[in-house]
Amino acid sequence: MSTRIAFLKGHGTENDFVIVPDPENAVELSPAAVAALCDRRAGIGGDGLLHVVRSAAHPEARSMADEAEWFMDYRNGDGSVAEMCGNGVRVFARYLQHAGHVGEGDLAIATRGGVKTVHIAKDGDITVGMGRAVLPEGDVTVAVGDRSWPARNVSMGNPHAVAFVADLADAGGLFTAPSFAPEAAYPDGVNVEFVVDRGPRHVAMRVHERGVGETRSCGTGACAVAVAAARRDGVDPRHTGLPVTYTVDLPGGTLVITEQPDGSIEMTGPAVIVAEGAIEAEWLENALG
Numbered sequence: 001m002s003t004r005i006a007f008l009k010g011h012g013t014e015n016d017f018v019i020v021p022d023p024e025n026a027v028e029l030s031p032a033a034v035a036a037l038c039d040r041r042a043g044i045g046g047d048g049l050l051h052v053v054r055s056a057a058h059p060e061a062r063s064m065a066d067e068a069e070w071f072m073d074y075r076n077g078d079g080s081v082a083e084m085c086g087n088g089v090r091v092f093a094r095y096l097q098h099a100g101h102v103g104e105g106d107l108a109i110a111t112r113g114g115v116k117t118v119h120i121a122k123d124g125d126i127t128v129g130m131g132r133a134v135l136p137e138g139d140v141t142v143a144v145g146d147r148s149w150p151a152r153n154v155s156m157g158n159p160h161a162v163a164f165v166a167d168l169a170d171a172g173g174l175f176t177a178p179s180f181a182p183e184a185a186y187p188d189g190v191n192v193e194f195v196v197d198r199g200p201r202h203v204a205m206r207v208h209e210r211g212v213g214e215t216r217s218c219g220t221g222a223c224a225v226a227v228a229a230a231r232r233d234g235v236d237p238r239h240t241g242l243p244v245t246y247t248v249d250l251p252g253g254t255l256v257i258t259e260q261p262d263g264s265i266e267m268t269g270p271a272v273i274v275a276e277g278a279i280e281a282e283w284l285e286n287a288l289g
Contacts (some may be wrong), residue, residue: 004278007037008095009044012087012271014216014252018046019095019273025057031079036287037279038077043287044279047215048085049075050092061110068110070096076211084113084157086219090126090271093118098273113157126271130220131157132263133227136185142192143179144172151180151192152228156265159190160224164232168196171206174214193221195229203229204249216252223265226257237261 005027008019018037020027029051038046051073055061061071072092074085089109096102097120104120117129134155142151142163147170151161161180165171171178171194178192189210198204205225207218226246230236237244237259245258255269 003281005281005284006276007044007279008098008273008276009046010050010091010094010271010273011252012090012217012219013250013255013269015048015085015087015218016046016216017088017091018044018049019052019091020049021052021095021099023052023054023057025053027051029073029075030288031075032288033284034075034079035077036284038079047077047209047212048082048088049077050088050095051075052092052095055110060112064110064115067115068108070101071110074111076209077213078211080211081112082158082211084111084116084220086128086130086156086221086223086267087217087269087271088219089116089118089128090219090267090269091273093120093126093128094271094273111157124270125268127266127268128219130223130265130267133224133259133265135227135231138182138185140185141181143181144170144174152224152231153185154224154227156220156223158220159186159188160193160221161186161190162193162195162224162228164195164197164228166196168194168204168206170194171208174206174208176213177208177210191218191221191224193218193225195225198247198249201229201233201245202247202249206251217250217255219255219267219269222248222250222255223257223267227259227265230259238263 055065055071119127149163151163
């Protein structure tokens with residue numbers, strides 16, 4: 001390990017990330033190291049970590065190298081590996097632009113959830129092709145304390161349970177993960193979204209992200225919410241033949257989600273780089289000791 005490791009800090013609708021550029025995959029980032037870096041008091045602080053690696057240099061991404069030069073090796077704030085992070089993809093793209101690797105326009109980014117298409121607009125917003133939602137069969141419920149709600153099971157490459165509630169305060173503090181049933185529905189845990197209506201095709205949400213807790217924003221969660229809302233509202237674009245767009249308000253900002261008739265989903269929102277610096281290797285070693 002070198003004496004100093006470069007890092008940046010960025011956020012997408014206040015879903016914030018430590019960014020570690022490592023094109024050749026030379027920096028070892030154990031779960032404990034990631035958790036130390038994401039610690040908001042003793043580390044840099046973030047909901048997660050974006051490890052920026054060339055696809056050809058990472059064993060999990062080599063098969064995607066012909067489609068996407070860069071791989072988003074995403075980790076949750078507790079150090080666990082995650083399949084995808086929609087806000088993370090936008091921040092990852094903003095970093096690539098900030099570093100001069102890409103310019104405005106289209107690019108492809110490899111993730112554990114597959115290759116994602118991205119468009120960096122002149123106005124600064126970034127649109128990510130989030131793939132298609134999968135809606136597993138079977139009833140699911142989520143609970144906070146002694147209250148429970150039916151939820152829609154939606155996979156966006158990672159699992160979500162979307163519950164429509166009367167008031168966002170019904171979700172409580174979300175310091176701990178809401179319980180869910182049946183347990184077999186989510187063997188690896190689940191992101192839970194609580195949703196209220198704000199107007200026609202306009203909703204607001206709070207989310208508990210597995211491995212993190214409540215976050216200010218969740219891109220895949222916003223997509224899952226829009227899909228669940230469209231099904232609830234009877235405007236499934238695969239049946240109507242028309243695209244449907246929902247505005248989703250999150251504590252950290254607003255995302256616009258569009259589902260096309262072919263099932264593909266696009267998410268548009270901001271992404272910001274706020275700082276850059278260097279991690280002292282000695283600090284990291286001591287943090288892990």
